[in-house]
Amino acid sequence: MCAMFIDYDDVITISDMMEILAIGRNKAYDLLRSGQIKSFKIGKAYRIPKTCIEEYVLSKVK
Template sequence: MNGIISDDIITVDEMCEILMIGKNMAYRLLNSGEIRCFKISREWKIPRKSVYEYIQRQCSKKGDEDKVH
């Protein structure tokens, strides 16, 4: 696989490491669409960018909650 593409696409295990979550939570995020992904055969393909976008959204939510209190 092309180096650029392989660096941009991560596995479920890599996503778990980045987010420090378990596989059950990872699959919940993927199945719900909270993190954009696609499947080839039975394998999940996750754009690294979509994980960082998810983190950004979570940080924004946290900031909004802080403003309410």
């Protein structure tokens, strides 16, 4: 696991994801809705496995 994620739980909230990736709310929801970052919902709230954030970041490396 990447060191940038060490302070976060294994499953994070959208707010955590926004902080990790330094993005706004609209971009965060776009990434989730498009499937670029995998997630699941509990009720109306998205939950994102931390490993899915890492996979997304690594997929952007050229």
